[in-house]
Amino acid sequence: MEVLRVFNNNLVLARDDSGTEVILTGRGLGFQAKPGSRVVQERVVRVFRPDDGRDPDHLAGLLAGIPPEHVQLVSEALVEVGLERLAARPALVVAMADHVGLALERARAGQVVEYPLLAEVTTLYGEEHAQATTLLAAINARVPVPLPRTEAVGLALHLVNAGVATGDLAHSYTMTGLIQQFLDVVAAAHGVVVVPGSVTVGRFITHLRYLFVRIHQGRQLDDHRHSEVGEAIRRAYPAEARTADQLARLVELRLRATLSDDEVAYLALHITRIAQDAGQAP
The missing domain is CATH 2.30.24.10 (CAT RNA-binding domain)
Structure with a gap:
């Protein structure tokens, strides 16, 4: 080389x-x-x-500004818990090492941060939170002053970022709050109990996460043109389509983005599956 x-x-x-x-x-x-x-x-x-x-130069510059012991700490912990693929991604390592460095300073000072959306992160991102809890244990095994359990929330959000590749933690906070608001609207509109751990709700959450990435990147399904599939979904499930229109208005309000007709139609399809599954539950 x-x-x-x-x-x-x-x-x-x-x-x-x-x-x-x-x-x-x-x-x-x-x-x-x-x-x-x-x-x-x-x-x-x-x-x-x-x-x-x-940009490799930019990332290298950021990495050079992080204490090497923090980079090593995060990299070794990621590898130990089976996240080797993430340990090789400089943007994640930079963000996580910087986060851990500040958390270590707070721990030495006896400060504990209460993260907003604690309940939402633990329920909406169960896999990432479980990984973050294991990662936190690996980090704590390597430092003289352990970090509090609440830091698993911050680490989980970094893992969420790694999954959707936005690199913006503030975006993940907004996304988390909006997903929870969406679930509340669906539950109220259709009189169902929405369980984040269920398969259909999990698929809906995954769809939303990548929807928000598409919005963030300025890319949407079908670029605001009507499609036959979208029209068919609206005709077949009018009540769910109305709920999807509510969600679209929330996106416009919270993210200042207008969803394409096809994006709204696919939201309606997910809402239909959630309502049907809830109706079949004992």
């Missing part, structure tokens, strides 16, 4: 044998290295491959 840029003694930007730019860390890796020189392979500890078209 060839060195492209040296950020500090322990971090360089390089080009691997396939021509891809990668971020490399390792003690003394950048010492006396220069652009164009060969990477000392035996000094490489971790290889980060920028994803989602992110």
